[in-house]
Amino acid sequence: MSAPTTTAVSQVDVHDPRVDPPPEGWAAFRARCLPPVWDYELLRREAWLAKNPPVLAVVRRGSRIAGALSVMVCRSWRAVDFGPVSRGRVRPRWAEVYLPLLSGYPACVFDEDFADRRAAVREFERALRAYVGPGLLGVIYRAMNPELVPALDGRGRLSREIDPAAVLVNRYSTVDEWTAGLAPEVRQYLDPGVATEAAFGRTDLDPHELAVLLNAHRARQDERAWASGQRSRIGGLHMDTRSPVAPAYLDALVRRPDVLTRTYRDETGRLLAFNTMLDEERGCAVHHWAARPSADGGRKGLYVDCYARCVAHMIAEGRPELTAGRAMLPEKTALGFVTRSLFSVAVPRPVLGR
Structure with missing residues (x-):
C-alpha cells in the first residue's frame, strides 16, 4: 500500500x-x-x-x-x-x-x-x-x-x-399502471410460461453455469455492436478493459442478502436465462442479465418478463427508481425507461x- x-x-x-x-x-x-x-x-x-x-x-x-x-x-x-x-x-x-x-x-x-x-x-x-x-x-x-x-x-x-444510463422512476402504485403504458407487442412477452425462481442470498446455483451463460451473452452483444459500427474490434467494446466475469465472483455475489437472483429454466432444467438485481433503499438496479439465443433453445422476450418482475419489486418495496445500465437502450425505452446523462x-x- x-x-x-x-x-x-x-x-x-x-x-x-x-x-x-x-x-x-x-x-x-x-x-x-x-x-x-x-x-x-x-x-x-x-x-x-x-x-x-x-x-x-x-x-x-x-x-x-x-x-x-x-x-x-x-x-x-x-x-x-x-x-x-x-x-x-x-x-x-x-x-x-x-x-x-x-x-x-x-x-x-x-x-x-x-x-x-x-x-x-x-x-x-x-x-x-x-x-x-x-x-x-x-x-x-x-x-x-x-x-x-x-x-x-x-x-x-x-x-x-457518452451513452446514457437507463432509469425508471417509481411513479406507480401498481404494476398494472406500468404495464398499461407498454405497447401490445411488448406486453405479449409478459408471463412467458417458463419456470422461474427468484430469491435473495441464493446458495442453490452453479456459478460456473451462470458465468458461461453470462460471458457468452456479453460476447454476442459485443459482436453485434461491432458489426453495427458502434464498437472497435479490439476486445469487442471500444477500448475494452473488462475481464470475463469469473464463477468465484458470481458465487459470492448471488449469496448476498441484498442481491435478488432470478433464473429461468426449460422443462429439462436447462438454464435459459438469469438476472441479478441489486436492492437498496436508495433504489434497485437491474445488474447482470444473460439469456440463451433462440438458436440454442432460448425463448424470445424473457427479458421483458424479468424487467416486469424487477419493476414489481421496486413498486412493492417503495424504491425510488430502477436503473438498468447502458446497453439495449431502445428496448428499455419501450419498457418506459428514460435516460440519465453520463460523461x-x-x-x-x-x-x-x-
Whole structure:
C-alpha cells in the first residue's frame, strides 16, 4: 500500500484489495453511499480474477471516509494473462476510474455533504501517480454523473458525453399502471410460461453455469455492436478493459442478502436465462442479465418478463427508481425507461493533480 498523501483538505490512501485489509471504516461508508458491488470481498475477488486488477482509493476527512474511487490499472487491450501487476518495472499503463461490472454507475463517489471534491480529486491523482509510478500515462474517468464533472474537469482535460444510463422512476402504485403504458407487442412477452425462481442470498446455483451463460451473452452483444459500427474490434467494446466475469465472483455475489437472483429454466432444467438485481433503499438496479439465443433453445422476450418482475419489486418495496445500465437502450425505452446523462473525462499525465 502506498503511503498516504495529505493536504489541508483530505488524505488519500490507495489499497490493493488482493493483499491489503479493508480500510478502517469501509463497511460503514459502503453501506452509507455505495451499491453492493463495492463490498470489499467482492472487490478482492474481482481484483484477483481480472486482467486489469482494480485498486481502491479512499478519501478521508479526518478519520472518516468521505469518498472512494475504484480504479483499474490497465495494460494492453490485448492482455490475456491474469494475476498481480508488478510495480517494480516501468511499463506504460493508464488508469480507469470505472465499474466494469456495474455499467451506468460512477466509480467515484463522495458523501453528499463533502464539498471539497475538486481538491480531493487532485489529491487522488497525485496519490495514484505515486502508487503506479512513472509509467502512468493518465487517468480516464468513465461513466461519471453530471454533478461530478466540475470536480473532474479543467485545463488540459477532455470531457465528453457518452451513452446514457437507463432509469425508471417509481411513479406507480401498481404494476398494472406500468404495464398499461407498454405497447401490445411488448406486453405479449409478459408471463412467458417458463419456470422461474427468484430469491435473495441464493446458495442453490452453479456459478460456473451462470458465468458461461453470462460471458457468452456479453460476447454476442459485443459482436453485434461491432458489426453495427458502434464498437472497435479490439476486445469487442471500444477500448475494452473488462475481464470475463469469473464463477468465484458470481458465487459470492448471488449469496448476498441484498442481491435478488432470478433464473429461468426449460422443462429439462436447462438454464435459459438469469438476472441479478441489486436492492437498496436508495433504489434497485437491474445488474447482470444473460439469456440463451433462440438458436440454442432460448425463448424470445424473457427479458421483458424479468424487467416486469424487477419493476414489481421496486413498486412493492417503495424504491425510488430502477436503473438498468447502458446497453439495449431502445428496448428499455419501450419498457418506459428514460435516460440519465453520463460523461467521461480523460486526464493526461502532465496535468494529473493540477
